[in-house]
Amino acid sequence: MKTTDGTDGQKRRAGERAAEAVEDGDVVGLGTGSTAAHAIRAIGDAVDAGLDVRGVPTSFDARRLARDAGIPLRSLNEVDGIDLAIDGADRIDRDCTAIKGGGAAHAREKVVDAAADRFVVVADPSKVVDTLSHPVPVEVLPDAYTAVERAVAALDGEPTLRRAEAKDGPVITDNGNLVLDCAFGRIDDPTGLARRLSPVPGVVEHGLFVGLVDTAYVGTDDGVKRLE
Numbered sequence: 001m002k003t004t005d006g007t008d009g010q011k012r013r014a015g016e017r018a019a020e021a022v023e024d025g026d027v028v029g030l031g032t033g034s035t036a037a038h039a040i041r042a043i044g045d046a047v048d049a050g051l052d053v054r055g056v057p058t059s060f061d062a063r064r065l066a067r068d069a070g071i072p073l074r075s076l077n078e079v080d081g082i083d084l085a086i087d088g089a090d091r092i093d094r095d096c097t098a099i100k101g102g103g104a105a106h107a108r109e110k111v112v113d114a115a116a117d118r119f120v121v122v123a124d125p126s127k128v129v130d131t132l133s134h135p136v137p138v139e140v141l142p143d144a145y146t147a148v149e150r151a152v153a154a155l156d157g158e159p160t161l162r163r164a165e166a167k168d169g170p171v172i173t174d175n176g177n178l179v180l181d182c183a184f185g186r187i188d189d190p191t192g193l194a195r196r197l198s199p200v201p202g203v204v205e206h207g208l209f210v211g212l213v214d215t216a217y218v219g220t221d222d223g224v225k226r227l228e
Contacts, residue, residue: 005126006123008034010219011122013224014039014224015040015041017219018039018086020042021084021086022046027055028054028082028083029087029115030055030056030071031086032105032109033087034088035088040065040069041065055074056075056076059105076112083117085118087112087119090127091129092216093128093129093131096214096215099135099207106139107173114212119215120213133187136157136183136184136197136208137179137181138181138205138206139203139204140179140202141178144201148200149180152182157183160180
């Protein structure tokens, strides 16, 4: 369920602007997706020029890209903290509440992003909305997905098991779990919905990022807009 409506130029401007916030000696959370990829490449260029950083990737793809870019990597367990996390979003409202999980990496992303002193979202204008209404990805234990489907339906949501695009069967996360894309229509109370989803047995993590984003850099055709 990846969302790729923005142009590559818009994404590149956002990613490169976020990379400029990385300072020498930082531990950086490296997000997943096409816009975060631009930030990773820009950080790699800075490392090549002498910047001393360590990256904590949030997914297999982020790890592979960061390695290719020459960024020294650590796991979350190997660092004392994260100075800055940079990640994309499927949707973000003007209060900087985000929906993530289009790349099925939101569980690891949330752990890394929540551990960061600062969390910056990079996005293109198509991701910015007044009110969230995008389906919320929910990572679930494989043996529990039907029970979680019933719980989501009880919350007036419509769950859909995410199917793989290049093989038969469902999407499997890096953690070995399944993803339900849960449509709730207009989400007027993302905080309340997050609180109702979190305790559902079988839910590993949902894609509502409430109260976590410090700043969003939104790339445009001629610059970058900042949301806080």
